[in-house]
Amino acid sequence: MRPEDFTIGILGGGQLAKMSAQEARKLGFSVLVLDPTPGCPASMVAEQIAGSFQDENKIFELAERSDVLTYDIENVNIKALKKIEKEKPVIPSSKTLEIIQDKLIQKKVLKKAKVPVPEFWGLNSIEELEELLPVVQKARKGGYDGRGVAVLRDEKDLDKALPVPSYAEELVDIDKELGVIVARDADGNTEVYPVVEMVFDWRANLLDMLIIPARMDNEITRGAQEIAVKAVEAVDGVGVFGVEMFLSKDGRLLVNELAPRPHNSGHYTIEACTTSQFEQHIRVVADLPLGSAELLTPAVMINLLGSRESRGRPAYLGIREALTIPGVYVHIYGKKRVFPFRKMGHVTVVDRSPERAIEKARRVKSLIKVVGDESEAPRGNNNGK
Amino acid sequence: MRPEDFTIGILGGGQLAKMSAQEARKLGFSVLVLDPTPGCPASMVAEQIAGSFQDENKIFELAERSDVLTYDIENVNIKALKKIEKEKPVIPSSKTLEIIQDKLIQKKVLKKAKVPVPEFWGLNSIEELEELLPVVQKARKGGYDGRGVAVLRDEKDLDKALPVPSYAEELVDIDKELGVIVARDADGNTEVYPVVEMVFDWRANLLDMLIIPARMDNEITRGAQEIAVKAVEAVDGVGVFGVEMFLSKDGRLLVNELAPRPHNSGHYTIEACTTSQFEQHIRVVADLPLGSAELLTPAVMINLLGSRESRGRPAYLGIREALTIPGVYVHIYGKKRVFPFRKMGHVTVVDRSPERAIEKARRVKSLIKVVGDESEAPRGNNNGK
Numbered sequence: 001m002r003p004e005d006f007t008i009g010i011l012g013g014g015q016l017a018k019m020s021a022q023e024a025r026k027l028g029f030s031v032l033v034l035d036p037t038p039g040c041p042a043s044m045v046a047e048q049i050a051g052s053f054q055d056e057n058k059i060f061e062l063a064e065r066s067d068v069l070t071y072d073i074e075n076v077n078i079k080a081l082k083k084i085e086k087e088k089p090v091i092p093s094s095k096t097l098e099i100i101q102d103k104l105i106q107k108k109v110l111k112k113a114k115v116p117v118p119e120f121w122g123l124n125s126i127e128e129l130e131e132l133l134p135v136v137q138k139a140r141k142g143g144y145d146g147r148g149v150a151v152l153r154d155e156k157d158l159d160k161a162l163p164v165p166s167y168a169e170e171l172v173d174i175d176k177e178l179g180v181i182v183a184r185d186a187d188g189n190t191e192v193y194p195v196v197e198m199v200f201d202w203r204a205n206l207l208d209m210l211i212i213p214a215r216m217d218n219e220i221t222r223g224a225q226e227i228a229v230k231a232v233e234a235v236d237g238v239g240v241f242g243v244e245m246f247l248s249k250d251g252r253l254l255v256n257e258l259a260p261r262p263h264n265s266g267h268y269t270i271e272a273c274t275t276s277q278f279e280q281h282i283r284v285v286a287d288l289p290l291g292s293a294e295l296l297t298p299a300v301m302i303n304l305l306g307s308r309e310s311r312g313r314p315a316y317l318g319i320r321e322a323l324t325i326p327g328v329y330v331h332i333y334g335k336k337r338v339f340p341f342r343k344m345g346h347v348t349v350v351d352r353s354p355e356r357a358i359e360k361a362r363r364v365k366s367l368i369k370v371v372g373d374e375s376e377a378p379r380g381n382n383n384g385k
Numbered sequence: 386m387r388p389e390d391f392t393i394g395i396l397g398g399g400q401l402a403k404m405s406a407q408e409a410r411k412l413g414f415s416v417l418v419l420d421p422t423p424g425c426p427a428s429m430v431a432e433q434i435a436g437s438f439q440d441e442n443k444i445f446e447l448a449e450r451s452d453v454l455t456y457d458i459e460n461v462n463i464k465a466l467k468k469i470e471k472e473k474p475v476i477p478s479s480k481t482l483e484i485i486q487d488k489l490i491q492k493k494v495l496k497k498a499k500v501p502v503p504e505f506w507g508l509n510s511i512e513e514l515e516e517l518l519p520v521v522q523k524a525r526k527g528g529y530d531g532r533g534v535a536v537l538r539d540e541k542d543l544d545k546a547l548p549v550p551s552y553a554e555e556l557v558d559i560d561k562e563l564g565v566i567v568a569r570d571a572d573g574n575t576e577v578y579p580v581v582e583m584v585f586d587w588r589a590n591l592l593d594m595l596i597i598p599a600r601m602d603n604e605i606t607r608g609a610q611e612i613a614v615k616a617v618e619a620v621d622g623v624g625v626f627g628v629e630m631f632l633s634k635d636g637r638l639l640v641n642e643l644a645p646r647p648h649n650s651g652h653y654t655i656e657a658c659t660t661s662q663f664e665q666h667i668r669v670v671a672d673l674p675l676g677s678a679e680l681l682t683p684a685v686m687i688n689l690l691g692s693r694e695s696r697g698r699p700a701y702l703g704i705r706e707a708l709t710i711p712g713v714y715v716h717i718y719g720k721k722r723v724f725p726f727r728k729m730g731h732v733t734v735v736d737r738s739p740e741r742a743i744e745k746a747r748r749v750k751s752l753i754k755v756v757g758d759e760s761e762a763p764r765g766n767n768n769g770k
Contacts, residue, residue: 001701003717022407025429028701028717028730044410045430274712274735283708292711296681316386316413323668326677327659332388332413345413350659 003028008285009066011059013040013048015333015343016072016262016278019270021046023279029286034062041333056080063088068285070239072261074101075142091285092239092260099235100260104140104167106235110255113234115227118246118254119170126161129168136169137161172254176247178214179265180228183240183280183290190232191280191293192225193273196265198244209361210301211354212268216247224253231255240281242266264303268348271329272299298354300361304345304370306338312374314338316345318367325360327351338372345370388413393670394451396444398425398433400718400728401457401647401663404655406431408664414671419447426718427457441465448473455624455670457646459486460527476670477624477645484620485645489525489552491620495640498619500612503631503639504555511546514553521554522546557639561632563599564650565613568625568665568675575617576665576678577610578658581650583629594746595686596739597653601632609638616640625666627651649688653733656714657684683739685746689730689755691723697759699723701730703752710745712736723757730755 006029010017013035021031021042031046038050051058053073059080063069069081069090074097081094099109107120121132129137129152139148139162150160151171177200181193197214198207214221228243235258242263244256266277275283275291283290306314313336322328332345347364351357391414395402398420406416406427416431423435436443438458444465448454454466454475463486466479484494492505506517514522514537524533524547535545536556562585566578582599583592599606613628620643627648629641651662660668660676668675691699698721707713717730732749736742 001704002698003701004719004721018410022410022430025403025407025719026716028719045407288705289709291708294711313387316388319386320673323676324674326679331411334389334410334413336389 004030006030006068006286007032007066008282009062009069010034010042010046011053011062011069011071011076012073013037013042013046014072015041015331015335015345017042018045018333019267019276019278019331020070020072020262020281023276023282024286026279027282027286029282032062032065034058037336039336041335044334053077060084070261070281070285071097074260089285092237092241096235096237096239097260100258102140103138103257106258107167107169110231110234113230115231115234116252116254118172118256121168123167126163126166129161130155130158132168133157134171136171137166138169139164139166141165172246172252173249174246175249175251176214176216177256178224178245178247178253179210179263180224180243180245181240181263181266181269181277181293182228182232182237182243183277183284183293184229184232184237185284185290186238186287188233189290190229191275191290192229193266193269193277193293194295195221195224196268198265207264207303209358209365210265210268211358212272212299212301213295213354215354220247220253227253227255231258239284240266240277264343264346265301267331267346268299268301269293270331271348271350272297297350297352298357299348299350300357301346301348302361302365303343304332304347304368306340306342306344306370306372308340310338310340310342310370310372312337312372314344315371315373317369317371322347322364322367325349325363327357328360328364338370389415391415391453391671392417392451393667394447394454395419395427395431396438396447396454396456396461397458398422398427398431399457400426400716400720400730402427403430403718404652404661404663404716405455405457405647405666408661408667409671411664412667412671414667417447417450419443422721424721426720429719438462445469453670455646455666456482459645474670477622477626481620481622481624482645485643487525488523488642491643492552492554495616495619498615500616500619501637501639503557503641506553508552511548511551514546515540515543517553518542519556521556522551523554524549524551526550557631557637558634559631560634560636561599561601562641563609563630563632563638564595564648565609565628565630566625566648566651566654566662566678567613567617567622567628568662568669568678569614569617569622570669570675571623571672573618574675575614576660576675577614578651578654578662578678579680580606580609581653583650592649592688594743594750595650595653596743597657597684597686598680598739600739605632605638612638612640616643624669625651625662649728649731650686652716652731653684653686654678655716656733657682657735682735682737683742684733684735685742686731686733687746687750688728689717689732689753691725691727691729691755691757693725695723695725695727695755695757697722697757699729700756700758702754702756707732707749707752710734710748712742713745713749723755 013033018041177198195214201208242259270276327350398418403426562583580599586593627644655661712735
């Protein structure tokens with residue numbers, strides 16, 4: 001094996017690509033990323049080609065200089081990937097990505113493979129939603145982090161309906177939102193990670209805190225892991241996948257979404273598992289054996305989001321004090337600009353005691369704030385650490 | 386804190402700089418390294434200035450573009466560092482480095498601070514060695530990894546004497562060779578790491594295997610840690626230090642050498658401790674609080690050295706098979722050329738059971754081989770993984 005002669009090409013140069021590239025660099029591999037933003041996070045640890053994910057020529061340039069292609073985003077040009085696949089491995093495959101990109105097709109494929117999902121209905125027109133209330137409307141393509149999802153409880157909500165090709169899903173009475181990372185190699189071997197409990201901040205429809213392991217019976221945990229593996233097999237997935245699931249109040253485990261890449265809900269794996277999701281990603285694309293997904297310690301992860309009024313160049317307050325707490329790991333992605341609720345970094349907190357881990361995470365959350373130098377209502381932006 | 390506006394300048398771009406830079410990148414810091422070899426290991430994750438460590442102009446260029454200067458080697462131009470220190474922090478200080486660079490002065494300073502060291506004598510001429518046999522002759526400056534040390538047991542060995550400024554040390558009857566990493570910040574706070582037991586391959590005078598924690602009584606372990614902290618305080622050390630010690634057969638703990646930087650014997654800290662020595666290094670240079678040095682799991686570390694006949698561009702055999710073993714972490718530094726016994730990477734093995742960790746490490750050692758494409762006696766160099 002000559003790792004420096006093996007180039008891993010990544011479509012997308014954000015924090016996911018950065019963290020995968022970090023693992024690739026540990027093994028001595030070369031990494032090349034395509035991203036429209038010069039100085040993207042991954043460019044700290046990899047070479048960057050600046051260009052759009054829809055630009056076929058740029059994608060071909062990336063492919064030509066790489067030995068394998070992978071991605072850290074979903075919205076890539078599938079036509080270009082299909083052409084490349086004739087010459088080079090693309091992981092996950094364009095076939096898998098095509099299924100996942102269209103959420104209605106994704107649900108149909110999962111249902112056919114007997115993976116439990118919420119009830120869903122195709123829509124010929126937005127008007128059909130009225131009969132289905134209360135219901136969740138989902139854009140078929142392009143949704144990310146809550147965008148492309150409209151929760152419609154009654155007629156008043158109908159003006160929130162999304163004017164895009166969409167479908168409808170049962171409005172599940174959710175007890176817990178769960179995440180399971182699954183890695184699967186070309187031979188069909190799988191490693192399934194612990195189940196994480198995602199606690200939501202409903203105001204912004206983004207993650208508040210992520211607790212590992214999820215606070216549930218072992219039986220339900222095992223059930224969630226089995227379903228997650230089945231979901232990845234259903235889409236012929238090779239690579240690392242983030243499987244988002246619901247535990248409904250009436251006790252059903254239901255798959256909500258698949259992401260064909262390392263996932264935000266898996267960042268805790270860096271410090272808390274034997275093999276991080278990012279190392280696993282590199283192992284699969286470099287055709288190396290899967291590593292153990294064993295959980296080594298309870299953990300809590302929180303995202304560092306741009307604060308509500310933040311704009312411009314970011315500054316991170318409270319880091320110094322947060323770092324006095326043992327078992328606190330701070331990750332700052334290096335994005336050059338901040339805006340409200342943008343994912344600028346994350347913090348993972350580990351502790352032998354799950355309760356103490358949650359306590360420490362709450363403290364970290366109260367300490368750290370991400371502000372910007374062009375904020376409209378600056379709040380004593382003192383550049384303190 | 387605006388990490389991207391903070392540049393950490395590192396003199397030296399080898400694997401130590403690479404691993405420190407990796408930690409700096411997690412926090413979003415900028416990193417610049419000075420190294421004579423284009424495409425040095427750290428250049429994968431940092432910007433490189435190509436140049437010599439003795440070239441004042443290059444060192445000034447590095448300093449000008451950095452907010453703080455540190456290093457991953459000892460043999461740097463002290464005069465240049467002293468000039469820079471008037472304007473910018475240099476960590477560790479030139480004063481500390483000056484003491485450490487001259488091993489006789491190092492020993493004198495430690496002895497004065499009541500840190501236990503082997504007996505030692507200054508030498509005015511090489512002839513004085515004859516009266517001291519059996520004795521160890523050490524070059525005052527420039528020694529690294531066994532070079533600059535001559536073990537002289539009887540008159541026959543005198544022709545091995547080093548023709549350089551040197552001093553003499555007691556030939557200690559060694560029971561164990563130990564390593565302790567110590568981090569100390571500008572306020573004098575310290576974090577001391579577990580004691581590691583270094584098992585040597587006497588043929589090459591290099592490490593065979595490193596076992597953590599050292600197999601000794603708690604009392605001796607604590608004694609070693611206290612002595613290590615005292616040694617770093619004796620040289621006014623700020624930063625991360627590798628303290629090499631002996632446990633003699635007559636039960637004395639003696640300091641052998643200090644390294645003013647993260648140390649080979651501390652690589653296990655990446656996976657086995659709460660805060661790796663590299664993250665700790667970045668915390669100190671960026672004036673962040675020290676992290677916990679707690680040991681999370683027993684571990685064994687082995688170096689991946691160029692095999693005896695290796696030359697040219699390296700290839701790594703047996704990696705794939707080694708990675709099937711759970712708890713095996715492979716690090717390949719990315720050096721472009723291999724030669725016999727060159728440090729090309731390392732592997733850390735973790736396991737809840739210390740005995741199993743040693744077993745697994747032996748297996749890994751038997752699996753992995755680092756060869757070169759210009760070897761004189763190629764041994765079926767099949768580029769297998």
